[in-house]
Amino acid sequence: MITLTDVHKSFGAKQILRGVNLTVERGESCVIIGGSGTGKSVMLKCILGLVTPDRGTITVDGEEVSASGDRDAFLARFGMLFQGAALFDSLPVWQNVAFRLLRGSLKRPRHEAREIAIEKLRRVGLSPDVADQFPAELSGGMQKRVGLARAIAADPEIIFFDEPTTGLDPIMAGVINELIREIVVEMGATALTITHDMTSVRAIADKVAMLHGGKIRWHGPVAEMDTANDPYLTQFITGSAHGPIETVR
Template identity: 55%
Template sequence: MIEIRNIHKTFGKQKVLDGVNIFAHKGSSTALIGTSGGGKSVILKILLGLIEPDEGEVFIDNVKVSHREPGRTLSRIGMLFQGSALFDSLPVWQNICFKFLKGTEKLSSKDAKELAIQNLEKVGLNYKVANKFPADLSGGMKKRVALARAIVGNPKIILFDEPTTGLDPIMTNTINSLIREIVETMDVTTLTITHDISSVQQISDNVALLDSGRIRWEGKSKELKGSKDPYVFQFINGKHNGPINVN
């Protein structure tokens, strides 16, 4: 369960978040959409305990998130970063099980490698990939390795930051299908940040549209394309004119 209560955040004179409320019940998939620079990434950082809101509270499975103890929050969450964020100097298996090699829940190298291979198989990659380095991988393979890292250890919360950015349509569909399968089989709660409306409809049950620091619309993903809400209509159709300021 993810609960964001009345979050406010200002940087300098810029009000980035202005009373944001989001609730994702256990086992649900929620997408957060909106224009670039609209505050979506700030919400992720607050969820991870990396920055502190000026006002409001965040709860992960009824535990309050604290920027003073980010490790406690991070240990409960899987994260798929926009650029995959793999360590170039480490082989794939060490990237996947990094937290079990360097963190408090340590595994032996043998056990960590076996665990990495098990998770590679879950994302459609075979054991031979485990010894490769990120430079040897295609963009789609890097994304799948990053997905394997996000699910290792069976987290109950997974955050996806633009999971299909930079991928071709075929690989985009592959990643979306993997995400949907993982969400259903692992019974996890997810929050996805994305601009890709087709991905939203594939991987998310619920949607919230953020603009100018406020949630302007919430509903089911299947309701997006037929919505007459002016914010939704402008965003999904890429219109210049409308309530969303595109200047």
């Protein structure tokens, strides 16, 4: 469904992606792992067209992302949960969730959009009285849930999760992981998650891809991750300071 072929991206002299090749099948939950600054978020933004790759091709269902004529229709297939939730401060929670349903090609009547927003909030474990609050009034965990509700509000085919558990306590992180897994299975969506959190990886992933040195270092089913004979992957999943991945102390 999503295919990246030889994708390169640099920012000035800094080369971030140096030939990424990856395929994510329809209905699969793929988790990208890798150290900080290895280009995981850049890769995600390249797929969405937020960042233009210097070289290589990215296709979604065979259609090249950069050549997609109707951006509105293309983006309507995606939902995304951002690392910091990226909720709009000036809008109440329900309007954040129903943002896409209040404008553009998916526009619905206001009362209907609100009902859908409240239903999605309920789906992520938030009560309807949260709907009229503003993002600044919510805790970090609640903001993540609202971000998740917004990501699924228009029933997208593909959902991206950027560091979904960063900054959350272990219990809330577990709740979010469970929600993501449930939602992805129940919607039959294709999911691409980037994270450092190995608990998330085991909870969410069907397949795991490790990004290191600007390339996909290892890619395979989550069940084979622990037995894979790759020193980079082993160092990353064990969190060891000793190994081929350079650490700065």
